[in-house]
Amino acid sequence: xxxxxxxxxALIPELVALGFLVLVLLLGVFVPRSAAVPAALxxxxxxxxxxxxxxxLAAGFSGEFFGGAFVVDGFALYFKLVVSASAFFxxxxxxxxxxxxxxxxxxxxxxxxxxxxxxxxxxxRDLFGIFLAIELxxxxxxxxxxxxRSRRESSEGxxxxxxxxxxxSSVLLYGIVLIYGVSGSAQLSEVAxxxxxxxxxxxxLGLVLLVSGFxxxxxxxxxxxxxxxxxxxxxxxxxxxLSVAPKAAxxxxxxxxxxxxxxxxxxxWTAVMAFIAILTMxxxxxxxxxxxxxxxxxAYSSVAHSGYILAAFAALQGPALSTGVQAVMIYSAAxxxxxxxxxxxxxxxxxxxxxxNGLLKTRPGIALSMxxxxxxxxxxxPLSGFFGKLYVILAGAQSGSVLVYVVVGxxxxxxVLSVPYYFGxxxxxxxxxxxxxxxxxxxxxxxRFSVYALAVATALFFLVMGPLAALVSGAxxx
Amino acid sequence: MQQVLDTLNQTIPLEGYLxxxxxxxxxxxxxALIRRNxxxxxxxxxxxxxxxxxTLVAFADYLPQAGGTGAGYAVIIIAIAAAEVAVGLAIxxxxxxxxxxxxxxxxxxxxx
Numbered sequence: 001x002x003x004x005x006x007x008x009x010a011l012i013p014e015l016v017a018l019g020f021l022v023l024v025l026l027l028g029v030f031v032p033r034s035a036a037v038p039a040a041l042x043x044x045x046x047x048x049x050x051x052x053x054x055x056x057l058a059a060g061f062s063g064e065f066f067g068g069a070f071v072v073d074g075f076a077l078y079f080k081l082v083v084s085a086s087a088f089f090x091x092x093x094x095x096x097x098x099x100x101x102x103x104x105x106x107x108x109x110x111x112x113x114x115x116x117x118x119x120x121x122x123x124x125r126d127l128f129g130i131f132l133a134i135e136l137x138x139x140x141x142x143x144x145x146x147x148x149r150s151r152r153e154s155s156e157g158x159x160x161x162x163x164x165x166x167x168x169s170s171v172l173l174y175g176i177v178l179i180y181g182v183s184g185s186a187q188l189s190e191v192a193x194x195x196x197x198x199x200x201x202x203x204x205l206g207l208v209l210l211v212s213g214f215x216x217x218x219x220x221x222x223x224x225x226x227x228x229x230x231x232x233x234x235x236x237x238x239x240x241x242l243s244v245a246p247k248a249a250x251x252x253x254x255x256x257x258x259x260x261x262x263x264x265x266x267x268x269w270t271a272v273m274a275f276i277a278i279l280t281m282x283x284x285x286x287x288x289x290x291x292x293x294x295x296x297x298x299a300y301s302s303v304a305h306s307g308y309i310l311a312a313f314a315a316l317q318g319p320a321l322s323t324g325v326q327a328v329m330i331y332s333a334a335x336x337x338x339x340x341x342x343x344x345x346x347x348x349x350x351x352x353x354x355x356x357n358g359l360l361k362t363r364p365g366i367a368l369s370m371x372x373x374x375x376x377x378x379x380x381x382p383l384s385g386f387f388g389k390l391y392v393i394l395a396g397a398q399s400g401s402v403l404v405y406v407v408v409g410x411x412x413x414x415x416v417l418s419v420p421y422y423f424g425x426x427x428x429x430x431x432x433x434x435x436x437x438x439x440x441x442x443x444x445x446x447x448r449f450s451v452y453a454l455a456v457a458t459a460l461f462f463l464v465m466g467p468l469a470a471l472v473s474g475a476x477x478x
Numbered sequence: 479m480q481q482v483l484d485t486l487n488q489t490i491p492l493e494g495y496l497x498x499x500x501x502x503x504x505x506x507x508x509x510a511l512i513r514r515n516x517x518x519x520x521x522x523x524x525x526x527x528x529x530x531x532x533t534l535v536a537f538a539d540y541l542p543q544a545g546g547t548g549a550g551y552a553v554i555i556i557a558i559a560a561a562e563v564a565v566g567l568a569i570x571x572x573x574x575x576x577x578x579x580x581x582x583x584x585x586x587x588x589x590x
Contacts, residue, residue: 128551128554131555131558132554132558135558135561135562139558139561139562139565140565142565142566142569143565143568143569146569146572149572152576152577152587153587153588155569155572155573155576156573156585156586156587156588157588158569158572158573159516159569159570159573159582159585160585162565162566162569163510163516163519163520163523163566163582166520166523166562166566167507167510167523167526169527169562170503170506170523170526170527170530171526173527173530173555174503174526174529174530174533177530177533177534177537178533180534180537180548181533181537181541184541184542184543185543186547186551228588229588232588233588296588
């Protein structure tokens with residue numbers, strides 16, 4: 001496998017991310033007390049990754065490199081766009097806060113490291129490469145969760161995330177090694193050959209361990225228990241970013257493993273995904289209903305939304321295959337804009353539900369933005385969340401399987417279940433009198449810009465739906 | 479005597495490695511679940527990762543079609559495990575500084 005100049009072209013997004021990572025890290029040595037410079041450089045780095053992925057996508061670049069272990073296709077480039085755009089808004093939102101901790105270069109380095117791991121992950125087609133990229137995205141995220149030294153919850157959340165995370169990593173690795181043992185190769189194409197000859201017990205055990213490991217990484221029930229503690233303890237920008245970017249990349253690579261590595265075993269894993277999806281939706285929504293802390297509520301809401309995306313995985317059979325893949329892609333982008341925005345509002349207002357009382361009178365812009373995010377998370381048309389759920393339901397309807405119809409029914413029931421806790425905040429903002437709860441902070445201009453930009457993106461998502469649908473239908477795996 | 483030497487000279491079958499590794503993994507997982515000291519939990523996780531590595535090396539050595547590539551992966555996995563523990567011990571240290579304990583049962587201010 002010769003390394004040609006084309007290989008370097010394929011690696012441009014990753015190389016750009018790593019270059020800016022090193023630059024930002026070294027900046028901490030030479031410009032120690034500055035917060036603005038590392039943040040500006042990290043934002044520039046995210047934009048550069050975004051731009052290079054756009055150029056590769058526009059040029060129609062695709063191909064396999066390193067003996068088929070690294071692949072560039074429309075599917076991978078689409079998720080690189082989602083990850084780098086989320087990173088850009090996260091860097092803007094975290095700029096002033098990270099300056100206050102005195103460790104801005106380190107925090108920005110961790111963000112860029114998660115970006116590098118996530119964009120590498122979506123291009124991997126080799127099981128060990130996938131594990132390496134997952135760890136490159138996960139290990140810095142432990143440190144991001146534990147970053148806020150002024151709050152005791154932060155290190156506690158980091159430790160709970162870390163202990164469960166490393167156990168899940170070793171379970172995932174055991175699954176990968178068993179699949180490697182059965183097929184004699186870690187390349188997905190050769191794994192597919194081994195799986196086409198029927199499932200041996202060892203292969204089935206490997207598949208179960210692999211899916212369990214991934215279920216942990218995307219916080220699917222019953223492996224979701226770290227999520228509320230980690231996201232409540234984490235700095236708000238870290239919780240926002242980790243619930244969106246690495247999660248979207250992990251869903252993407254799970255889709256690639258299942259569709260390219262074990263298409264013959266589809267009846268087995270769609271059934272498993274259906275049960276995990278139903279359980280995850282109900283657990284996320286029922287626990288979110290009980291929360292008083294808005295940050296913890298959004299953490300459970302992210303569990304529920306993982307369940308909605310897993311519902312699309314359950315529909316990956318029969319005629320619904322391509323719609324199911326498109327549903328995962330659309331949902332990831334739709335969820336990114338609304339969830340990042342909702343978390344950033346918490347940074348401005350606070351995580352006590354009472355802090356939102358009468359926000360429409362005191363801070364109308366923020367209140368309207370939060371209203372848009374909450375309505376989008378419920379799935380009201382024509383906001384972004386609606387299109388995600390629409391594609392999931394369309395995929396389920398096309399699948400022609402009774403079990404998937406049950407899953408789609410659960411998606412609808414859960415959307416209704418989620419109304420009270422999302423609209424509880426809207427009611428507080430629009431109908432209560434101001435007062436109660438701690439006063440919010442005005443926040444930096446960059447943070448407010450992110451909130452407004454994301455609110456506009458969430459509200460006007462239907463305008464980009466046409467091009468986006470064309471993009472994902474051309475870029476799908478199948 | 480000759481019989482004993484013959485037995486010793488036989489190659490260990492692949493299953494032998496796999497069973498030992500599976501037992502190591504189970505012991506590590508059991509320890510990670512029941513031990514309360516965070517540092518001991520990390521040691522148990524190391525046991526789990528090394529059990530997986532043993533499986534990997536055994537597969538790489540015994541499977542003709544693998545061509546020995548698994549041994550290279552094993553080195554990478556050792557490096558990943560070291561990185562995990564480096565971040566892990568830093569977080570344990572941060573927890574210990576703020577509350578003078580690393581007992582995972584006492585670290586419970588967030589619930590629900």
